[in-house]
Amino acid sequence: MPPPAPPVSPLPAPLPAPVLPADATTTGLAFHRLVYARRRSGWWTPLAVGALGIAFYAVLMVIALVVIFIAASADPSLLDRLMTLATNPTIDAGDPVILAFLLGTIVLMLPCYQLASLIVNGKRVGLISSAAGRLRWRWLLQCGLVALVLYAVSALVSLLIPGEAAAAAAPHPLWLVSLVLILLLVPLQSAAEEYIFRGYLMQTIGRWLRHPAFAILLPVPLFVLGHMYDILGQLGVGLFAVAAGWLTWRTGGLEAAIALHVVNNLSGFLLSLAAGTDPTASETGLVSFVFSLVLIVGYTGVVEAILRRRAAQGRPLPRTLVLTPPVAASAPAAPAASAFR
Template sequence: MATPYQRQARETPAYAWWKLPVVGLLTVVFYLGLTIVLVVAGATYLAIKGGGTTVEDWLDATGDLDLAHLDFFVLDLLGLAILTPALLLAVLVVGPRPVGYFSSVAGRLRWGWLARTAAISFTVFIVTIGASVAIDAANGEDVDIGTGDRGHMVLAIVLVLLVVPFQAAAEEYVFRGYVLQLVGSWTRFAAIPVIVSVPIFVAGHAYELWGLVDVGIFGLTAAILVIRTGGLEAAIAAHVANNVVLFVLDALGTISASDDTGATAIDVLPTVVSSVVLLVWIEWSARRHGIQRTREPLPVPPPPQAPMWPPPPWGLPQDVAPWLLVPQHAPQQVQQPPVPPRAPAPPLHPGTPPYPGEIDPDWGR
C-alpha cells in the first residue's frame, strides 16, 4: 500500500521510535542558538540606527506584530522564520531520510504546485477578506484605505511581501510537517495527527476566544490540505496568502491584522468560507493536474536464500571426498515460491531523491 505524507517517517527501514522526538529536542536547541544570533544582530542594528530604540523595547513588543514599528515587525517575523532551518538541521542530524520528504511525498518542494496553489489562495483570500471589509463599510463602519504616510505604507507592504512567506512556511514545517509526521508515526488513522495538530497550532497564538477559533479553523484546513495533496505546498500557499492579505490591509490602515479585540462569531465567517472554497478548489486542481499524493511503497526485501545441500565441492577441505560428508537423509533444498512481479511505478520528477531502500536491495543489511 502506498505511503501517505504523515506516515513517511514510520514506513521506512531506518525508522526508530526515538528519532522524531529527538528531532523535536534538537530543533529547540538549534532554535535557541539561532535566536541568540538574531538577538545579537537585532541589537547591533538598533544600536547603529540609534533614535533611542533599544533591545528592551523590541523584546517588550515581541508578538505585537505592529506595522507602526517596522523594525520590530521584521525582527519578530524573522524570529519565527528561523524555525525552518532549525527543524531541517535537526532532521539532517537524526534522520531517517532526506529532508525533502518533510516537504512532500515527492521528496522535494514542488514549486510549480506551490505557485498554482498560491494563485488559488490569493484569489480566495482577496475575495473573502475584501468582501468582509466591504460589508463592514456598507454597515457604516469607518474603513480607511491608504490615508496614512505613503512612504511608510509602501515600505511596510514591501517588507510584508519579503518576510511573511518565510514566517508562514516556517509555521507549516513545524505544525503541519513535524507534528503530522510525529503523530502519524504512532497511528495509521490520518484524522488523529490532523486533530492533534490543531490545538498545538492554536496554542502558538495569543488571541481572544474568537480569534483562537479562527486560527483553529485555518489550522484544520491546512492539515487537511497537507494530507490530501501529499505535501506542505498548498498549506504554505494558503498561510502566505492569508497573512499577506491581512498585513497589506493593515499597512493600508484598513484593519488591524493582529488585534482581535471585540471579535465575535460573525468575524469567523470569512475564514469558514475561505476554508471550504480552498479545500474544494485545491482538491479539484490536484486531481486535474495529477498531483502525487502518496509515496510508492518500499521495495519488498529479498527472500532469505536457502542453504545449499550438499555443499559444493569447493567449500570442503581438499583432502576429504565430498560424498563422505553427505548424510543419508540430507534435507532437500527448499524451493522458495516465486515473487510476483510488481506493477511499474509511475515516473517521478528527475530531482526526486532516493527513498531509503531504493538503492540497496538488501535494505542496508
Template structure:
C-alpha cells in the same frame, strides 16, 4: 589443406558477444581456454571497445560471480538518509527502514531547544541593532523595536529560521531526505504550488469581501484605509520578502514535522492533524473567536497536506492570507498593530468560512483533475 589458425590477437567470438554462452546456458566460470596475457594482448577487442560487451570486458564482470572474485575498488557508499518505501502517504513519510521510536522525540526536543537559543540570541542581536541604529527598543507586548517596520521584519525573520531547523532535524535525527517534509515526491512541487497560489488569492479576496460585508451590515467598519504610497511601498517590500518564508516555516513545523512525527506512531493522520492545530493555535495570541479561527485553519491545512501529499496547498493559503492581512494594515498606515493579536469579531468567521470553502474545494478539484501524486514512489 592446412587447418585455419586462429588469430592470436582476437578472442573467440563466443567470449566477446553478449548473451548466453554458445555451448550452454551460462557464461563460463573462468577465462577462455588457453588464455594468457601474452596470447591475447590488450587491443580493440580486449581493451576499451570490448569492455562491457564480454563477460571479462568490464569492471562489473571482473568483480562479479562470472570472474569469481571480489569487486574491484572501494565498496559502495551507504546513504545517510533513506527515503520511505514506495506507496507511503504523506503522514507516514517518517516510517523509513531507519525509523526508531526515539527519533521523532529527540528531533522535536532539538528543534525546540535550538529555537529557544536562537530566540535568546535574537534578543541580543536586537539590542545591538538598537545601539547601532539608535532605534529604541520597547518592552511592551510582543514588540521588540519602537519602529514598527523594523520590528515586523525582525520578528518575521526569526520565525523563518524554523525552516532550516526542521529540515535539518529530518536529515540529522530521522535520517531521511529533508524533501520528504515537502511532499511525497521528496521535493516542493513548484507547478502545483503555483496553482494553489492562484486558488489561494481568489479565496482570500472572496473571504475578505464576505468579512467586510458582514462587518458593514453590523455597523462595524472593516478598518480599511489608505496612507499613501510613501508609507505603503516600504512596508509591502518587507512583507513580500519575508512573509512567504515565515508562512512556509510555520507550515513545515506545525504541519510537516508534527504530522509526520506522530505518523511514525499512529496509522491515522487525525491525531497528528489535531495536535498540530492545537500547537498552532497556542503559538498565536488570539482570544475568543480568534482561537476558533486559528484552530480550524490548522485543521484544514493539515487535512489538505495529507490529501494532496504535500505542503504546497497549506503554504499557498498561509502565505496569501498573511500577505493580504499585513498588506491591509500597511495600506492603512498603522503598522504599530501589524503583529497585534487578540479578540476577533464573530463576523470575521463568516469571511474565514468562505475563504476555507473556496480554497478547499478548489484545491481538491484541481488535484483530482491533475492527478496530483499522494503516495511516494
C-alpha cells in the same frame, strides 16, 4: 601424512532486514508516515529531531539578540519597543525593525528543523515537504492562485457590506521598507509554521500512530495556543489548522497548506500596513469569522475538485510513497522507493 586443513571461519550471519510497516509496501506511505522512508526511522527519531532543532534555534536566537543589542546602540528606543512587546504583544506593521525581528524569529525555525531532520533521519530530507521527495512548486503555485482568487473575491464582497468607515491612517515614514519586508518574510514565516505544525508534528505523530486523524487533529491545540485571539479568532485558527492538516494528508504534501497560509497572512499584513493597525489583533468580529469560514471551506473544496479532476484525466497527484521491501544484507540499508501513488 598431509597436514590438517586450517579451520574455516564461519560466515557472519546477515543482519536482519529493516522492518517496514505494512502500508509502506502495499498502499504506500501517506505524508504523516514518510519518516519510514528515511535512513533512520526509529521511534526515538522524532524526539531527537525536536531536541536538536530546539538547540539550533536557541543558538540562532542568541545570535539574533546580540545583533539587536548592537543595533540598540545606534537606536536606544529599540530596546524600549522590544520591551513593550512583553506587556503588549502587538505588531506595528510600519516599524520595519520590529517587523523583521518578529517575523524573522519564526522564519529561523525552518532551517533548524531541516538541518535537524537531515542529521537525525539522514538523506532524502525532501520527504518533509511531500511524498515526491521535494516541494512541488507547480502545485504550490496552482494552489496559491486558487487562494489568491478566493481572497480577492472576498475582499470585493466585503466592500459591498455596509460597516463603519475605517479612519485613514497617516503613512509611516518607513512604510516602503515594511512593504518589502512583508513581501519577503511573510511567505517564509507562513511556510515555517506549516513545516513545523503540519510537517514535523504530523510526521512525528504518524511515526507512532498510523491513522491520519491523529496526525491531523492532535497538533491543532498547539497551533491554536500559538495565536492569542478571542474565542471567535481561536475557532477560526482551529478550523484553519484542521483544514491545513487534512489538505496535507489528502495531497501528500505541504504545498496546499502553505499556499493558503501565505495568502491569508500576506493579505492580513498588507491591509494592516495600509490601515495602520495590528495584523495580530486579538478581537475577531462575527463578519470576519464568517468570511474566514467561507474562505477556508471554499478553498478546501476547490483543491479537492482539482484533485478529482486530475484523477479523472489520468494524471493524479502522487500522494503516497510505495517502498520496495528490504532484503537481508551485511550492513543496514535505507529502504528504496519504488513508486508514487
